[in-house]
Structure formats: structure tokens, C-alpha cells
Amino acid sequence: MSVATTTARDTVRIATGKSRERSTGSLVFLGLLWFSLFFGVMVLVVLIADTAIAGAGRFDPALVTRYDSTLFPERTGFRAGILGSLWLMLFTALMAVPLGIAAAVYLEEFADSRRWYNRIIEVNLQNLAAVPSIVYGLLAVAVMALIGIERKGIVLGGAIALALLILPVIIITTREAVRAVPEEIRQGSLALGATTWQTTWRQVLPSAVPGIATGTILGLSRAIGEAAPLLMLGLASSVRFDPEGLMSPITALPIQIYGLSSNSQEAFQDAASAAIIVLLVMILGMNALAIFIRNKFQRSW
Amino acid sequence: MKRTSNRWAIASCTAVLALTLAACGGGDAGADAGDGGSGASGTVAVDGSSTVEPMSKAASELLSEENPDVRVTVGAAGTGGGFEVFCQGQTDISDASRPIEEDEVAACEEGGVEYTELQVATDALTVAVHPDLAVDCLTTEQLVELFGPQSKVTNWSELDPSFPDQEISLFIPGTDSGTYDYMAADVVADESEELRKDVESSEDDNVLVQGISGTEGAVGFFGYTYYEENQDSLKALAIDDGNGCVEPSAETAQAGEYTPLSRPLFIYVSNASYADNPATQEYVDFYVENLETIAEAAKFIPLSEDLYAETQSALEGLSS
Numbered sequence: 001m002s003v004a005t006t007t008a009r010d011t012v013r014i015a016t017g018k019s020r021e022r023s024t025g026s027l028v029f030l031g032l033l034w035f036s037l038f039f040g041v042m043v044l045v046v047l048i049a050d051t052a053i054a055g056a057g058r059f060d061p062a063l064v065t066r067y068d069s070t071l072f073p074e075r076t077g078f079r080a081g082i083l084g085s086l087w088l089m090l091f092t093a094l095m096a097v098p099l100g101i102a103a104a105v106y107l108e109e110f111a112d113s114r115r116w117y118n119r120i121i122e123v124n125l126q127n128l129a130a131v132p133s134i135v136y137g138l139l140a141v142a143v144m145a146l147i148g149i150e151r152k153g154i155v156l157g158g159a160i161a162l163a164l165l166i167l168p169v170i171i172i173t174t175r176e177a178v179r180a181v182p183e184e185i186r187q188g189s190l191a192l193g194a195t196t197w198q199t200t201w202r203q204v205l206p207s208a209v210p211g212i213a214t215g216t217i218l219g220l221s222r223a224i225g226e227a228a229p230l231l232m233l234g235l236a237s238s239v240r241f242d243p244e245g246l247m248s249p250i251t252a253l254p255i256q257i258y259g260l261s262s263n264s265q266e267a268f269q270d271a272a273s274a275a276i277i278v279l280l281v282m283i284l285g286m287n288a289l290a291i292f293i294r295n296k297f298q299r300s301w
Numbered sequence: 302m303k304r305t306s307n308r309w310a311i312a313s314c315t316a317v318l319a320l321t322l323a324a325c326g327g328g329d330a331g332a333d334a335g336d337g338g339s340g341a342s343g344t345v346a347v348d349g350s351s352t353v354e355p356m357s358k359a360a361s362e363l364l365s366e367e368n369p370d371v372r373v374t375v376g377a378a379g380t381g382g383g384f385e386v387f388c389q390g391q392t393d394i395s396d397a398s399r400p401i402e403e404d405e406v407a408a409c410e411e412g413g414v415e416y417t418e419l420q421v422a423t424d425a426l427t428v429a430v431h432p433d434l435a436v437d438c439l440t441t442e443q444l445v446e447l448f449g450p451q452s453k454v455t456n457w458s459e460l461d462p463s464f465p466d467q468e469i470s471l472f473i474p475g476t477d478s479g480t481y482d483y484m485a486a487d488v489v490a491d492e493s494e495e496l497r498k499d500v501e502s503s504e505d506d507n508v509l510v511q512g513i514s515g516t517e518g519a520v521g522f523f524g525y526t527y528y529e530e531n532q533d534s535l536k537a538l539a540i541d542d543g544n545g546c547v548e549p550s551a552e553t554a555q556a557g558e559y560t561p562l563s564r565p566l567f568i569y570v571s572n573a574s575y576a577d578n579p580a581t582q583e584y585v586d587f588y589v590e591n592l593e594t595i596a597e598a599a600k601f602i603p604l605s606e607d608l609y610a611e612t613q614s615a616l617e618g619l620s621s
Contacts, residue, residue: 067362067365068358069362070355070358070359070362070598070599071359071362071363071598150389150390150391151346151391152346152348152386152391152392153346153374153376234348234376234378234386234391235376236346236347236348236374236375236376237354237375237376237377238354238358238361238373238374238375238376239372239374239375240361240362240365240369240372240373241365241369241372249344249346249372249374251374259377262477263477264474264475264477264478264479264480264504265504266504266505269504
């Protein structure tokens with residue numbers, strides 16, 4: 001038996017983790033891997049459990065149906081924040097999804113990547129995805145000033161900030177989804193006499209729907225947890241009415257949580273913990289929807 | 302072809318949803334614009350001091366029970382941050398835990414915002430000790446020496462030779478409380494805006510009271526109204542800010558004698574908004590009318606009759 005085969009066999013055994021003759025080094029390494037996994041998961045579990053226990057006393061209807069209350073801390077609710085966040089998500093999606101998909105389709109199907117301006121757009125997109133969220137808040141403040149809207153803390157401003165925030169994510173995931181559509185589909189369509197536009201609209205985009213939907217929802221579930229850019233836009237911490245239009249002043253769930261968690265009264269801190277769980281449930285719900293859409297509409301070629 | 306039809310179902314549903322929402326948005330924006338003239342309804346934007354925030358929120362909460370059409374948003378950007386947007390005309394009312402400063406007056410002039418200052422309550426801290434401790438009065442310097450972040454004082458006799466030879470235990474509100482902020486930022490006024498760390502700290506004022514009343518040589522502080530409720534088990538220290546020792550009481554706090562542990566709290570109302578926006582007018586009128594209830598709900602000292610009369614006459618000046 002040559003040296004090479006022995007080594008190869010050992011490697012296979014170690015890699016599958018089933019070898020009985022493991023060296024100390026590999027055991028230590030395996031231990032480290034387990035520890036890393038354990039550490040990451042445990043921190044998360046402990047955090048969520050701790051929050052859930054702190055908020056356990058507040059999982060009642062008042063938590064989601066009532067407005068915030070200064071006079072009765074044990075009955076304070078997050079109705080305005082939950083509705084505000086939902087409205088923000090809707091208008092964020094309305095702004096970001098068409099723009100994002102159009103930009104991605106242009107870059108994938110129409111743009112000539114040898115042109116300098118297209119390359120600049122690509123580099124910018126990659127960088128934008130890594131910009132801290134508060135910068136998008138500043139950007140949205142500038143946009144609002146530019147279009148001449150002076151009112152602070154309204155749906156429109158928040159939605160612009162969050163739409164800018166998730167636009168790069170949507171563009172990048174949509175491009176991946178469009179790229180995953182086999183070239184043969186396009187060539188077949190073109191060979192039958194369809195134009196590039198017809199091919200894109202009738203063949204490529206429908207096939208890419210699962211990927212686009214998944215990316216969009218994951219982007220939105222990032223946006224729903226953001227507080228920093230919304231604080232920049234002056235969203236109030238206390239609102240006692242439901243949002244009812246683009247120009248309606250609102251608050252958002254993360255902002256209410258932020259405000260209450262630093263309150264010295266224990267009843268408010270417990271309410272904040274319960275609201276964190278509500279926010280987590282909302283995010284998990286959105287992620288579940290993304291997985292559902294991906295599984296239901298995925299096609300294999 | 303089933304899959305294809307599913308995809309189109311999704312696409313068309315999304316489109317319908319989008320259109321419905323757009324229609325909703327448009328209709329409501331129209332309704333919003335019509336709000337201005339229809340009596341007491343509309344939107345009031347309040348921002349500013351996080352100390353005054355509970356009062357403004359309580360006022361909004363009480364008013365919403367009587368008139369839900371007046372829609373109030375309350376923010377807590379801090380006194381300075383509040384004035385910044387107020388002077389640009391972006392808010393109707395600015396909460397403040399200090400009088401407006403010169404550069405802010407200039408900013409408001411530049412922004413063309415005329416305002417009226419209304420005092421709404423008095424905020425006061427009380428430094429309390431164990432009832433048997435033979436200390437009655439501290440100077441402001443001694444307060445800083447006792448609570449400051451660099452403090453190494455562990456025995457009362459180190460603070461002043463005439464004080465008893467007794468070890469000090471400190472009981473301090475949690476760092477999230479407004480009381481802590483007030484002591485750290487405005488009284489001790491160290492750059493770090495922190496107090497010393499070798500202390501018992503609790504967000505629960507009851508724990509502080511029990512700690513102080515049960516430990517010899519203990520000292521701590523909390524809001525004046527809380528001391529008032531527990532004065533049987535505690536001894537409050539008088540404070541000497543250069544003009545002799547002043548006992549903490551609602552009167553000395555309101556008269557501005559109990560410094561630096563008391564301060565007036567204000568709301569600044571935009572004159573233009575009060576005149577043009579019936580919602581602002583209703584909110585401010587309601588606020589002043591129910592000032593005592595609101596101040597007590599937020600655990601501040603309500604205004605004395607004289608001060609209340611001053612606030613009322615300022616409000617009348619605003620109306621005319």
C-alpha cells in the first residue's frame with residue numbers, strides 16, 4: 001500500500017468523523033467546532049429565553065390592541081408600533097421591489113458589462129449593501145428635504161429610508177435568481193422569434209419569481225427590525241392613533257421597544273421584552289413565508 | 302401549466318394589493334388635508350426632553366380619552382435636539398428641562414418661530430441618609446466629592462472632619478433613570494456624565510429606600526416625590542449651594558432656592574401653531590388645565606398656586 005493511498009484513506013475517515021483512530025489534534029479540532037456551534041446557538045437560545053421569561057407576564061391582548069400608556073404601565077400596548085411597522089413594510093416594498101427588480105433585470109439582461117458606467121453601477125451596488133443603516137437614514141432625510149416635505153416622522157420618510165436600505169439586497173438577490181435561469185430557455189425563446197423584452201418578461205422573470213420573492217422578503221425582514229434610520233427621521237416614540245396615509249405620523253415597533261427598554265419602571269421593561277418577542281414572531285413569520293414561496297414555486301430544469 | 306397559473310395568480314394578487322394600497326394612501330392624504338378647519342382635530346408634534354416626555358405623554362393619553370381626534374405624537378430627542386427641530390418649525394411644542402439658551406433663541410429667530418414658555422412642573426432630587434446619621438447638610442462640592450466618578454470617599458469623616466467616623470454605603474438609582482442622569486449630568490457635571498461605580502444600584506426606588514433605612518451610614522438619592530412618600534424611614538439632607546443650608550421641600554424647590562437639586566420643567570409652544578392649529582390649542586389648553594394631575598402622574602412636584610397662575614397668564618397671552 002502506497003503512502004498516498006493511506007493518507008487519502010485517513011483523510012476520508014477524519015472528514016466523515018467516523019474513524020476510531022483519531023489523533024489528539026483532530027479530536028481537539030472537532031471539540032472546538034462543537035464548542036463554536038454550541039456557543040453560537042446557546043447565546044441565541046439564552047437571549048430569547050431570557051427575553052421571553054421577562055415578558056411572560058405581558059402576553060395579553062392589551063399588548064397588541066392598546067396604545068402606549070404612561071399612566072398605566074402594566075397596560076401599555078404596542079398597537080401604534082405594530083401597525084406603523086406594517087405600514088412601513090408595505091410602502092417600503094412598493095418602492096423597493098419594482099425599482100430593485102427593474103435594476104437587476106437591466107443589469108443582467110440588457111446592460112453591456114464592458115461599458116464603464118455599468119461597471120461603476122456594479123461596484124456601487126456591492127458597496128451599498130455594506131453601508132451602515134443609519135447612513136440610509138441621513139440619505140432619506142436629504143431626500144425628504146429635496147422633495148420639500150418638512151413634516152417629521154411620517155410614513156413616507158421612513159419608507160424611503162428602508163427602501164433605500166433594502167434596495168441593494170433586492171437587486172443582488174434578483175440578479176442571482178435571474179442568472180440561475182438556464183441560458184437555453186432564453187436561446188429557445190429567441191430562436192422562436194421573441195424579442196429580448198418578450199423573452200425577459202415571459203420566460204426569465206416568471207421562472208425567477210421564487211428567488212426574487214425570497215430575496216425581497218428576507219430584505220423586508222431585515223428592514224422591519226431597524227430603528228436607527230427611523231430615529232434619524234424623527235419618528236416619535238409615542239403615537240396614539242393608527243396610521244392612515246403616506247403623510248401620517250407614525251412610530252415603529254423597534255422604536256417603541258428602544259424607548260421602553262431604557263425606562264426605569266419595571267412594568268415598561270417587561271412590556272418591551274414581550275414586544276421583542278412579538279417582533280421576532282413577525283420576522284420569523286416573514287421568513288417562513290419566504291421559505292414557503294421558494295418551495296412552492298421552485299422549478300427544476 | 303398549473304405552476305404557471307399559480308405564478309400569475311401571485312403576480313396579479315400583488316398588483317391588486319399594490320393598487321388597493323395606493324388608493325388607500327391617496328384617499329387618506331386627501332382627508333388629512335381637510336383636517337385643518339374642522340374644529341378640534343388634527344395632529345400635534347411634540348419633541349424634546351426625555352425628562353418632560355412622561356408628562357407630555359400623560360397629557361396626550363388623558364386627552365385622547367376625551368377627544369381622540371386630536372392626535373399627538375411625542376418624541377424624546379432631548380432638550381437640545383427638541384429645540385433644533387422646533388426652531389425649524391418642524392414641531393409644534395418642545396419639551397425642555399432647562400430654559401431655552403441664547404444660541405437656541407437665535408436659531409428660533411432665524412427660523413421665524415415665535416414661542417411662549419410655559420412652566421409645567423418642578424423636578425427635584427432628594428439626598429437621603431439613614432435616620433440615625435449625624436449629618437444634616439452637605440455643600441454642593443461635598444455632593445460632587447461623594448457621588449462623582451473619581452470619588453474615593455469611603456468614610457463620612459473624610460468628607461468633613463466634623464462628620465462621624467462612619468463608613469459610607471451608597472444607594473443610587475439605575476443608570477437608565479432620569480434621576481441618575483440629572484445627578485450625573487447636571488449636578489456632578491463630570492464630562493463622563495457618570496457617577497461612582499462602587500455603589501448599590503437599583504431601578505426600583507423601594508430597594509433604595511429599604512437599603513438606606515436599613516444600613517447605618519447609608520446615603521442615596523431619588524426623586525423628591527418619592528422621598529415625600531417615605532419620609533418616615535429616611536432623613537433628607539439640606540443642601541448648601543453657597544447660600545446656606547436649604548431643606549428640600551416643594552416650596553424651596555419651586556422658589557428656586559433648593560439648588561442645584563431642583564429645576565423647572567417647561568414646554569415651549571409655537572405661537573403660530575397655537576393660533577392656526579386647533580389641535581395644538583386644545584392640547585395645550587388641556588395640558589395646563591390638568592397640570593396637577595399630569596405632574597403627579599409623572600412623579601414631579603406640581604406647580605405652586607403662584608407659579609400656576611403665571612403659567613395660566615402666559616397661556617392667556619398666547620390666546621389673545
